[in-house]
Amino acid sequence: MYKVKKLAVIGSTGSIGTQSLDVVRKIGGMEVISLAANENIELLYEQILEFKPRIAAVVNEEKCEILKKRLAGSKTKIVSGVDGLLEAAVCDEVNTVILSVVGNSGIRPAFEAINAGKDLALANKETLVSAGQLIMDTAREKGIKIYPLDSEHSAIFQCLQGNKENKIKKIILTASGGPFRGKNLEYLKNVTVADALSHPTWSMGKKITIDSATLMNKGLELIEARWLFDVPVKDIEIVVHPQSIVHSAVEFEDNSIIAQMGMPDMRIPISYALTYPFRMENNFERLNLFEKNNLTFEKPDFDTFKCLKLAYRAIETGGTMPAVMNGANEKAVYKFLEGKLKFIEIPEIIEQTMNAYNVISDYELEDVIEADKWAKAYAESIIKA
Numbered sequence: 001m002y003k004v005k006k007l008a009v010i011g012s013t014g015s016i017g018t019q020s021l022d023v024v025r026k027i028g029g030m031e032v033i034s035l036a037a038n039e040n041i042e043l044l045y046e047q048i049l050e051f052k053p054r055i056a057a058v059v060n061e062e063k064c065e066i067l068k069k070r071l072a073g074s075k076t077k078i079v080s081g082v083d084g085l086l087e088a089a090v091c092d093e094v095n096t097v098i099l100s101v102v103g104n105s106g107i108r109p110a111f112e113a114i115n116a117g118k119d120l121a122l123a124n125k126e127t128l129v130s131a132g133q134l135i136m137d138t139a140r141e142k143g144i145k146i147y148p149l150d151s152e153h154s155a156i157f158q159c160l161q162g163n164k165e166n167k168i169k170k171i172i173l174t175a176s177g178g179p180f181r182g183k184n185l186e187y188l189k190n191v192t193v194a195d196a197l198s199h200p201t202w203s204m205g206k207k208i209t210i211d212s213a214t215l216m217n218k219g220l221e222l223i224e225a226r227w228l229f230d231v232p233v234k235d236i237e238i239v240v241h242p243q244s245i246v247h248s249a250v251e252f253e254d255n256s257i258i259a260q261m262g263m264p265d266m267r268i269p270i271s272y273a274l275t276y277p278f279r280m281e282n283n284f285e286r287l288n289l290f291e292k293n294n295l296t297f298e299k300p301d302f303d304t305f306k307c308l309k310l311a312y313r314a315i316e317t318g319g320t321m322p323a324v325m326n327g328a329n330e331k332a333v334y335k336f337l338e339g340k341l342k343f344i345e346i347p348e349i350i351e352q353t354m355n356a357y358n359v360i361s362d363y364e365l366e367d368v369i370e371a372d373k374w375a376k377a378y379a380e381s382i383i384k385a
């Protein structure tokens with residue numbers, strides 16, 4: 001049997017966090033040692049009653065106090081702030097950290113978890129985007145495993161099983177194309193927050209849904225794939241596949257392409273990450289190929305979806321540039337969600353921020369965190385101006 005997973009679920013009330021807990025509930029054989037959430041204490045309260053973790057962290061201090069009162073007498077230790085979140089991640093008994101917080105705030109917990117010798121089930125893409133080299137080097141040094149939770153990266157990981165000796169010719173990273181696939185720049189000028197939030201195939205958190213609409217999500221995944229699988233960016237091809245059934249593929253030297261297919265249900269890649277190398281039975285919806293009998297593939301439109309080009313530029317520049325791209329994107333996306341920025345201005349803000357930045361080639365963790373802060377502040381200043 002696989003090593004019993006003793007889990008820390010960092011970001012337990014978000015989309016991936018709740019689906020991970022559903023996998024724990026449905027598949028079993030795993031123990032939840034700690035939970036951490038930003039501020040959704042209503043849901044966290046229910047999760048604590050159900051999973052009885054040793055530790056639960058709430059980043060928001062005021063909300064944490066409220067939760068503490070509600071749980072007076074409970075065996076779960078309640079901790080607050082970013083320090084509390086880190087405590088939950090590195091808690092002694094934990095052997096696997098599910099990292100599903102949104103944005104660059106995932107970088108420090110990822111780093112601390114790896115240093116504490118925990119395996120990572122990684123949904124937070126910003127960690128690898130912003131600090132990929134550092135994270136992968138440290139993971140190798142510490143001998144820990146990183147299991148991808150993102151559907152595309154899980155697919156690639158699955159396609160690579162049994163292929164250790166075989167050179168990858170190309171990674172085929174599929175993209176749904178988002179809600180504005182086939183539209184032009186003129187159309188994008190007038191799209192609203194509601195338009196951008198209505199994703200055709202996946203149900204996800206708000207930040208990643210906007211990233212899917214701008215295609216920045218695919219840009220982030222490109223960089224993530226580059227680090228996870230140690231493949232140069234030129235050997236990763238983005239292919240738009242609107243049905244989201246082929247979750248990605250790998251082409252080998254003999255021109256064979258191995259792809260992974262399944263329904264667009266995040267619980268499938270989550271299960272694989274948590275029970276690897278075993279595949280456990282579940283009651284999730286099965287893929288019926290007679291119903292999904294029209295799978296199509298097309299080239300992405302780099303001129304309309306400029307974020308893709310920016311992602312290529314960031315990873316080609318290297319160093320702290322991806323962290324800056326990511327920080328600027330985070331700021332721009334939240335401003336768009338607040339109605340303070342137009343959809344079409346998101347790539348402009350990111351590009352201007354990247355243009356104004358002096359990259360650090362040989363970076364450490366603190367440089368990445370500084371680059372992120374700088375990018376957010378700079379993006380904010382030009383959004384206001």
Ligand code: MG
Binds near residue numbers: 150151152
């Ligand atoms: Mg994905």
